[in-house]
Amino acid sequence: MKKILLYLAMFLMITTNNLMAQEMRFPTYDNKTHTAEQQPFADLSQKIWDMMAAKDAEGLKTIFHPNCEFVHMGGYWGTEQELATIGGGMIWYKHAEVYGVEVKMINKSNVAVYSTIVLDAELGGQTTSHPFFVTQVFNNEEGAWKLISFVFTTRTGGPGVEMPNAPQGGQQPLARPQGPAADYKAPVTPTLTLNNGVKMPQFGIGTFLMPGNDACYDAVLTALRMGYRHIDTAHAYQDEQGVGRAVNDFCKESGVKRSEIWVTSKLWPSEYAQADAIDKMLARMGLDYIDLLYPHQPVGDFKTAWHNMEAAVKAGKVRCLGLSNFEVKEAQDAYRWCVDSTSVKPVILQMECHPYAQRVAESTQVRKDGMVVECWYPLGGQASNGALLRDPVINSIANKRNITPAQVILAWHIQEGHSIIPKSDNPKHIQENIESLNIKLTDAEMKQMRDLNREKRFYEFNIEQTRQFVNFSLPDEQAGGDASAWNRQMSEELERGNKQ
Numbered sequence: 154m155k156k157i158l159l160y161l162a163m164f165l166m167i168t169t170n171n172l173m174a175q176e177m178r179f180p181t182y183d184n185k186t187h188t189a190e191q192q193p194f195a196d197l198s199q200k201i202w203d204m205m206a207a208k209d210a211e212g213l214k215t216i217f218h219p220n221c222e223f224v225h226m227g228g229y230w231g232t233e234q235e236l237a238t239i240g241g242g243m244i245w246y247k248h249a250e251v252y253g254v255e256v257k258m259i260n261k262s263n264v265a266v267y268s269t270i271v272l273d274a275e276l277g278g279q280t281t282s283h284p285f286f287v288t289q290v291f292n293n294e295e296g297a298w299k300l301i302s303f304v305f306t307t308r309t310g311g312p313g314v315e316m317p318n319a320p321q322g323g324q325q326p327l328a329r330p331q332g333p334a335a336d337y338k339a340p341v342t343p344t345l346t347l348n349n350g351v352k353m354p355q356f357g358i359g360t361f362l363m364p365g366n367d368a369c370y371d372a373v374l375t376a377l378r379m380g381y382r383h384i385d386t387a388h389a390y391q392d393e394q395g396v397g398r399a400v401n402d403f404c405k406e407s408g409v410k411r412s413e414i415w416v417t418s419k420l421w422p423s424e425y426a427q428a429d430a431i432d433k434m435l436a437r438m439g440l441d442y443i444d445l446l447y448p449h450q451p452v453g454d455f456k457t458a459w460h461n462m463e464a465a466v467k468a469g470k471v472r473c474l475g476l477s478n479f480e481v482k483e484a485q486d487a488y489r490w491c492v493d494s495t496s497v498k499p500v501i502l503q504m505e506c507h508p509y510a511q512r513v514a515e516s517t518q519v520r521k522d523g524m525v526v527e528c529w530y531p532l533g534g535q536a537s538n539g540a541l542l543r544d545p546v547i548n549s550i551a552n553k554r555n556i557t558p559a560q561v562i563l564a565w566h567i568q569e570g571h572s573i574i575p576k577s578d579n580p581k582h583i584q585e586n587i588e589s590l591n592i593k594l595t596d597a598e599m600k601q602m603r604d605l606n607r608e609k610r611f612y613e614f615n616i617e618q619t620r621q622f623v624n625f626s627l628p629d630e631q632a633g634g635d636a637s638a639w640n641r642q643m644s645e646e647l648e649r650g651n652k653q
């Protein structure tokens with residue numbers, strides 16, 4: 154048997170998106186588009202969604218190959234784990250709205266089914282909705298067709314995705330980044346002085362949900378050319394290579410020193426106990442050191458991770474350490490241990506923070522402990538579906554000043570003293586975001602913004618759900634290389650198989 158494993162890039166995507174697009178869905182899946190040879194596989198694919206909706210783990214067992222690979226939510230699961238999850242009700246795949254199905258007969262033993270879906274899932278009592286491209290590979294063993302690979306890849310555009318500010322109909326690759334216009338004047342980025350005396354650029358670009366290393370490279374290079382000097386990535390985003398490449402190329406082309414650029418990354422819980430995790434990170438990025446390193450989540454063996462991180466600081470591989478998501482109340486022991494019992498103290502805490510969830514209590518504590526607040530989802534993130542950008546108060550300030558709602562939000566953050574790392578792979582947004590540094594809101598406007606606080610987070614994951622990340626190893630850990638290179642290799646193998 155020629156075993157085909159198809160791994161596609163999968164970001165850590167926590168599917169808490171409550172997309173408002175649900176009532177706008179118009180499924181276009183048409184059974185008649187398939188040949189008689191293809192139809193059974195389209196049907197089998199639909200049968201799997203139906204069985205998952207019915208939590209029919211026993212039925213699915215007859216279709217899932219015992220060695221099937223499931224790639225979703227940033228990790229690789231085996232059949233046993235997937236069936237336990239479905240049967241045990243931990244995740245309920247309630248309904249897949251299927252927009253399109255393509256069946257590829259690869260060879261006699263392998264068939265790929267590609268679907269465009271929006272999946273409603275229930276996690277910890279909450280229904281979430283998220284758009285995916287799904288690849289299922291069926292393998293024929295002794296006459297029976299079994300599912301051997303099941304890969305979810307996050308969609309940021311296309312049917313069923315209501316993102317007012319995102320390109321529709323699929324993410325378009327960026328044109329190779331050009332420099333900014335000749336008369337462009339880069340705003341000066343303010344710095345924050347951390348508790349170890351190091352100065353950090355307050356504003357930067359985030360790279361969560363970049364559509365792959367190449368798009369990430371383009372976006373980061375565009376940002377650096379527009380004056381950005383701070384980049385936030387993570388092993389979980391599977392785009393550290395794109396970040397490192399952009400930093401190195403930009404330093405070469407511009408003469409700007411590496412020391413003038415701030416690079417942050419994060420360790421994933423599945424690698425906390427690995428002594429060589431930081432060396433591997435530097436190798437992935439092609440950098441000698443990074444400026445800031447976080448343990449991404451307050452779960453698992455974070456103490457071993459912290460000791461390894463302290464050793465990396467002493468060895469000059471990392472300049473500063475921070476805490477990511479350690480502010481949640483269930484992680485208070487972990488938070489206090491990192492603050493009170495370590496030899497290299499955290500200088501910063503990264504958490505979700507924006508006008509609707511200003512995290513006042515958490516920020517007060519973080520500052521009391523001598524740390525700076527860095528905000529993820531500064532614009533509400535994809536999970537907000539543009540809610541902050543549509544807010545009437547924010548829009549009224551924007552209209553009055555002839556600036557954009559995103560610029561109002563970013564200016565508010567900067568004046569609150571937050572470090573912010575808005576993500577964009579759209580050159581227009583990249584420029585617009587850094588130009589928010591030229592804006593100064595009045596005291597009255599700052600009050601209007603503060604009054605929007607309802608401490609309502611867009612990301613709702615409890616600590617039990619977060620603990621599952623300890624067992625989620627990342628695609629490049631599994632494949633031993635870059636996820637996108639692996640994807641290309643596997644796609645080529647599928648293509649070759651297709652021609653047999």
Ligand SMILES: NC(=O)c1ccc[n+]([C@@H]2O[C@H](COP(=O)([O-])OP(=O)(O)OC[C@H]3O[C@@H](n4cnc5c(N)ncnc54)[C@H](OP(=O)(O)O)[C@@H]3O)[C@@H](O)[C@H]2O)c1
Pocket residue numbers: 318319320358359360361362385386449477478503504528529530531532533534535542557559560574575576577578579581582583585586
């Ligand atoms: N520590 C953690 O657990 C954690 C969790 C989440 C995020 N983060 C970090 O924080 C960064 C920021 O968070 P995030 O990326 O999730 O959310 P975000 O920056 O609040 O929002 C990103 C979204 O806003 C859109 N956008 C950006 N600029 C815009 C503009 N000027 N006008 C309209 N839309 C705009 C982007 O689309 P376009 O790309 O099309 O512009 C994207 O859809 C991440 O990239 C990541 O580095 C950390």
